[in-house]
Amino acid sequence: MPRGECQGQGWWHGRFRGCGYRLTIGREAILDVLSKAPGHLSAEDIYIKIHPGHPNVGLTTVYRTLDVLSSLGMVSKLDFGDGRARYELAEGPKGAHHHHHLVCTDCNKVIDYTDFIDEEVELLRETEKGLGKKYNFKITNHVIQFYGLCDKCIHKK
Amino acid sequence: MPRGECQGQGWWHGRFRGCGYRLTIGREAILDVLSKAPGHLSAEDIYIKIHPGHPNVGLTTVYRTLDVLSSLGMVSKLDFGDGRARYELAEGPKGAHHHHHLVCTDCNKVIDYTDFIDEEVELLRETEKGLGKKYNFKITNHVIQFYGLCDKCIHKK
DNA sequence: TCACTATCGAAAATGGTTTCCAATTTCAAA
DNA sequence: TTTGAAATTGGAAACCATTTTCGATAGTGA
Ligand SMILES: [Zn+2]
Ligand SMILES: [Zn+2]
Ligand SMILES: [Zn+2]
Ligand SMILES: [Zn+2]
Numbered sequence: 001m002p003r004g005e006c007q008g009q010g011w012w013h014g015r016f017r018g019c020g021y022r023l024t025i026g027r028e029a030i031l032d033v034l035s036k037a038p039g040h041l042s043a044e045d046i047y048i049k050i051h052p053g054h055p056n057v058g059l060t061t062v063y064r065t066l067d068v069l070s071s072l073g074m075v076s077k078l079d080f081g082d083g084r085a086r087y088e089l090a091e092g093p094k095g096a097h098h099h100h101h102l103v104c105t106d107c108n109k110v111i112d113y114t115d116f117i118d119e120e121v122e123l124l125r126e127t128e129k130g131l132g133k134k135y136n137f138k139i140t141n142h143v144i145q146f147y148g149l150c151d152k153c154i155h156k157k
Numbered sequence: 158m159p160r161g162e163c164q165g166q167g168w169w170h171g172r173f174r175g176c177g178y179r180l181t182i183g184r185e186a187i188l189d190v191l192s193k194a195p196g197h198l199s200a201e202d203i204y205i206k207i208h209p210g211h212p213n214v215g216l217t218t219v220y221r222t223l224d225v226l227s228s229l230g231m232v233s234k235l236d237f238g239d240g241r242a243r244y245e246l247a248e249g250p251k252g253a254h255h256h257h258h259l260v261c262t263d264c265n266k267v268i269d270y271t272d273f274i275d276e277e278v279e280l281l282r283e284t285e286k287g288l289g290k291k292y293n294f295k296i297t298n299h300v301i302q303f304y305g306l307c308d309k310c311i312h313k314k
Numbered sequence: 315t316c317a318c319t320a321t322c323g324a325a326a327a328t329g330g331t332t333t334c335c336a337a338t339t340t341c342a343a344a
Numbered sequence: 345t346t347t348g349a350a351a352t353t354g355g356a357a358a359c360c361a362t363t364t365t366c367g368a369t370a371g372t373g374a
Contacts, residue, residue: 020320021320021321022320022321022370022371022372024320024321024322024370024371026321026322027321042361043361043362044361056322056323057322057323058322058323058324059323059362060322060323060324060325060362060363060364061321061322061323063361063362063363064321064322073262077238079236079238079300081234081236083330083331083360083361084360084361084362085238085361085362102288102292102294102296104294105297105298111292111294113288113292117283117284117287117288117291119280119283119284119287120280120284120287120288122280123277123280123281123284126276126277126280127277127303128303130277131259131270131303132305134270134272135259135268135270135307135308136307136308136311137259137261137268137303137305137306137307137308138305138306138311139259139303139304139305140262140304140305140306141262141303141304141305142301142302142303142304143300143301143302143304144299144300144301144302145299145300145301146285146288146294146296146298146299147296147297147298147299147300148289148294148295148296148297148298149294149295149297150292150293150294151292151293151294154293154295177350177351178351178352179339179340179341179351179352181339181340181351181352181353183352183353184352199330200330200331201330213353213354214353214354215353215354215355216331216354216355217331217332217333217353217354217355217356218352218353218354220330220331220332221332221352221353240329240330240361240362241329241330241331242330242331
């Protein structure tokens with residue numbers, strides 16, 4: 001099967017092999033960290049977490065693997081605007097852990113929230129419906145992030 | 158008046174002076190470009206646009222000025238995840254240039270859409286209000302992106 | 315075994331942004 | 345005017361996350 005045309009369902013081993021990729025030690029370690037560590041990890045975060053147990057996995061491999069995982073739709077690459085990308089396991093909009101982000105532009109604190117208010121749910125539903133129809137898109141996912149000042153940072157200065 | 162404590166209303170000259178900043182030629186040129194050029198400009202875009210008329214305004218000054226403008230709330234710093242920040246005059250979510258993204262995960266086509274129906278704007282406003290209250294956030298910006306398959310890619314395979 | 319890839323890590327390169335610094339400009343007070 | 349502290353400047357250098365390069369290694373199927 002040619003690369004890049006594998007967007008189907010499945011999990012780790014099968015998902016990799018079926019797409020022509022090999023599930024190597026390093027890649028497995030990276031997936032392991034992503035699945036266990038909470039929150040949003042940078043490439044370097046992952047590298048540092050892996051290093052004690054796998055000192056021969058380089059930062060380059062972390063970047064490359066995250067790229068592959070991202071293209072397979074297994075991880076989401078997030079951008080909180082602080083100049084370094086964060087990664088988290090993707091579970092899709094209907095997955096149990098789907099959440100949106102609230103990011104403080106001052107201290108970079110990130111809040112994951114899952115308890116969407118009615119307006120937000122309706123906003124998503126209506127927008128997806130309208131956009132899908134207008135642009136002939138089959139919408140499968142979304143990223144929603146609000147930026148602003150957190151509790152503490154509002155009262156600074 | 159000490160710096161950094163001026164978030165009040167006003168426009169260019171008064172706004173600057175009142176905050177202890179000086180409205181210099183370079184700064185005025187930058188504001189001028191921002192107010193005339195459509196869309197989102199990178200620091201370098203601005204530098205290049207200004208250079209013919211103001212060859213003595215350096216890229217560093219552009220960055221510094223954008224920083225000041227940003228801290229005064231006069232421009233929004235946007236992050237589209239391509240590694241370079243974009244800037245636009247702050248006009249709030251209702252501003253003329255604000256848009257969201259519709260991204261095809263198969264061919265990477267990106268549609269900028271700005272045609273929010275009033276209802277969507279309203280729901281977004283309500284959502285921001287609700288989130289702001291719930292998490293004590295002062296929300297100033299947002300990134301909303303929908304992913305899916307475009308017209309052509311739906312019918313492939 | 316034998317090619318053919320995929321994958322690897324280290325080092326170097328990249329490129330947007332920030333920092334540093336010495337020179338210049340501004341502007342209110344003297 | 346004159347003056348001096350503070351603000352501002354441009355260019356160079358530094359910074360730093362990420363990407364590219366490259367030669368070596370390991371898995372794969374025949
Ligand atoms: Zn969602
Ligand atoms: Zn904060
Ligand atoms: Zn998250
Ligand atoms: Zn918007």
